Amino acid sequence: MSRISKADRQLQLQREEAGDHLYANRVRVYPKSVHGPVRRFKWAVLIVCLGIYYLLPWLRWHRGINQPDQAVLLSLWHERFYFFNLEFWPQDIYYLTGLLIMGAVTLFLVTSLIGRVWCGYTCPQTVWTDLFMWIERLIEGDRNERMKRDAEKPTFDTVWRKASKHAIWLGIAFWTGGAWIMYYVDAPTVTVEFWTGTASKEVYFFTFLFTATTYLLAGWAREQVCTFMCPWPRFQSAMLDEQSVTVTYQGWRGEPRLRGRRHEGDSGGDCIDCGACVTACPTGIDIRDGIQLECINCGLCIDACNHVMERTGRPAWLITWDTLADQAAKAEGRQTTLHLLRPRTLIYISALLVAVVVMTAALLMRSSVGLSVLHDRAPLFVRLPDGNLRNGYTVKIVNKGPNIALFELRTDGVNAASLAEADEGLGPASRLGLLVKGDSVGTFRITVAGAPDRLVDGSQGIDFNLRNTDTGEQTVYHSLFMGPR
């Protein structure tokens, strides 16, 4: 039995005749609207996701004077990322690495457990495509009406509907592009600047760039993104196995599918081959062909099929969420249980746990004081008239606190070390008091003169100890003191 539809076959014939075999015309997908629990859940996820996306930049968060009061702000201009109470500096970039690792492993775990729900529900491409399709449906009508409009000569009614559809799409795309910018600059400020023409070139450029991408990807490209552009569907099959719960057509129950009214004694299965699952599919596939690359696991075919089953008096859930293993067992009349915990998922869970524990610990033990010491490259050391040696260092003190603070710097490991800072005229002294403004990095040229007595091959260790005199926080940086070989 061939599993390709009549339309597909016709298309193939046309291609062969035209000799245009390796490229195909895009097959337009006209998804039919469905109603049911899956669709309701998908709407809820859509509203939550878009709500967060559009409104989060407007959430205010008090941080103190001269500090941005936006709850989530990725300030590239000032090199600070703000997430509610957390503030990240450029050197904290490894938290982003950790976040990406956690995100990737979570995606692997969820996919191996319940299939591509990311694709079906929360991927921005899916969410905005769904929104754009909803607007299209409101203006141009449902599947059949839209197909009719596209097939016939454009009438005035069709033209104004299409025009207003694109206008609204562009409006939403613009709002989306604008909201994106608000994550990088203060939302109320940039809104005013945008409309008064005083915003920076970058703001206008990126707003229009993301307007264009949203409009093109969600309005025009749609399922083409998932099928031909996105790498994720290509390797998601590596996460799926026979124990993964995915959207599944229960072939053992449905086959052989029989079209039309049934009579007593017919050998047909529950599938009446009405095509409701195919017309509801946003990527235009037939779920009855089994799990396939184009399936984003959204489950809208479930709602479509349930509706038909209900009307024809058959048990619902002919298309359902199930595993391949369970389906194979059911086909043989056996019962199986779900295996959520299996080596694959356990490995993902433990990797996730490790990442979460490490990142949380790192976050909790984050110091508000940072110190880095860079030894001069040349000269490595200077012999002083009194016979002592002097080394030069560039000392950077990170003050993540909001206020100016006095830091005390001293060294361990070199005899009779005396420190000096020429620019401010500090020292020579055994310890220096250095002032660093709040939320900034202080850079000091520090010289250390002393009589090292443990030189091996021209160097010995020296520890720079830094203490915030206000908070008492301390940190140590291990460096080298150089001398003659």
Next chain:
Amino acid sequence: MPTKIEKDIVTGRDTTGHEWDGLKELNTPLPKWWVYVLYATIVWAAVWFVLYPSVPGITGYFPGVLGYSQRTAVMDDVRAVAAQRAVTMDRIKALSFADIRKDPQLMAAAGTAGRIAFANNCQPCHGAGGGGQTGYPALAAGAWIWGGSLNEIYQTITYGIRSGDAKAREGQMPRFGVDGILKPAEVQQVADYVMTLYGGQPGKDVSAGKKLFADNCALCHGEAGQGDREKGAPRLASHVHLNGGDRATVVAQITSPRMGVMPAWHTRLDEATIKSLAIYVHSLGGGE
């Protein structure tokens, strides 16, 4: 070339018609818009060819309709930066060192300009960061021969040392050995005494050398070997030595002294650059 397009029984799809040792490839036709995107990039490239420098010739190249050149662009940038810098450099030139030091921005600019000028002009002799080398003074050590204040450093850089310039710093040490002022044995005695100033332990009686030093050397180098910056006589009671701290070097220096020369930089560098250099050298750790 494709031979025969067949229909795959399992998937119901066509093959591409390619076959390798019996392996056939399923045809999964790409949507046409992908190909159109490729064509669009080709068109883009063609336009680029016309607008920008592209086709090489025998003696030159096709410069493009826009006449764009990276060389011109970078020279424009250089000119723009120079114009921007001129404002600061003019202020450095006009102000006294005391006034420059009051302005952290000017100090930062002078420090950077000085660092670059130092690397280009001074580093071959004085070493990176003013570390010095044998025969060339360490500038970071604070062991100044002619003085380590900003004005003194500025003067040294501007007119040089024994450079032949009318205002050059001049200082000559007699050739005690070669010219017979001291006998060879006396040279050895003076050297013995000087080594004690260098921090060595006297292994023998140096009273003869000490007396010779007082008679011949102390006039310039000072009774206690403290040196004299007016005459450019280096401090001897120190651990920093221009030509080396070993006895053989001391003997050689008394016999026939090395007299280093530093050029007068005002003939090569502008006023603001020399001032920046003075500020940079002063900041190396020895400034007074």
